Amino acid sequence: MAEYIKMFVSFFKIGMFTFGGGLAMFPMFRKELVEKHKYITEDELIDYYSIGQCTPGIIAVNVATFTGYKVRKTIGAIVATMALVLPSLIIIMAIAGILSEITDNEIIENAFNGIRIGVTVLLLNEVISLAKKNIKNKFQIIILILAGIMIFGLHVSSVLAVFIAGLIGGAKFIRQKK
Amino acid sequence: MIYWLLFYEFFKIGLFAIGGGPVTIPFLFDLSEKYSWFSKEQLVDMIAVSQSTPGPIGINMATYAGFQTAGVSGGIIATLGLVLPSLIIVILISKILRKYVNTPCWCEVMMAIRPVVLMLMLYACVGLFELSVTNLYRVCFAVVFFILVYFYKKSPIFYIILSGILGVLLKI
Incomplete structure (x- = not known):
């Protein structure tokens, strides 16, 4: 039980004090999980991150689940993730509650008009850096064009678009194998 | 029932949003079109709050939504x-x-999914542009802000706070 509580506190702290999500959380994960509690080694942490990037869901959550499982199997995984x-x-619920109370305030309105543009620009910047990192060969350029037609032209839902791409990738693998 | 529907929709996002937090944005965009749960304006505010508060961004957005x-x-x-x-x-x-993870087959699947995720994010980004950059003054602001973001690598929180302050000062 004490072990669960210790683990809960550790992951709660990580969730409480890290800003930026994903990669920005790496140093905190290392400090808490590798250096302080020695739940995992640094290599394992890097490994969890790389698997987390190619499995569904939030990367930080995947890291927590992996670590929790390693320390205390399924219950450990659940405790770490919930913490x-x-x-x-x-x-978030506290902030959302407060924000929904504030209406008709010109300063807040102007601030959010600015923030909305800021968020849009940040997302565009993220798209550009993703493109640089992830588009590596002709096959991916073809998929990119196909995706453009599906998403911008046919308004296919996000779930369906990802599903179709996964099938294409699987089909390509099977054909290459033959 | 609303709770079941919420659970089902977010379960789907958890299953198909591959690549971490920000990838959930296009999926939330879909939700704002499909249901009347929240507007696109509210979605942008959610993204802003989620990026400037502690914790994983994807979790913050799901909680907010x-x-x-x-x-x-x-x-x-x-x-x-x-x-x-x-x-x-x-x-x-x-x-x-x-x-089975990191096998050739899984790598091919991931290779095919990444460009789609990229295009989905671009689609969401275009949607946000239509919503937030509505006049010439705002276009100019967006261009200048983009140059800033692109050339000076600071944390997203820094830029969100800066855009809020500039929004008030310049009456955006």
């Missing part, structure tokens, strides 16, 4:  | 829905599937 998520639940 | 839709229980249910697929998949990987 990581809990601070977000509390903080 | 769920709360906006159905209060405190909504926030909890949406978050659990988002987390559950990862929880199941990661436990399965730890138990048995370890040898």
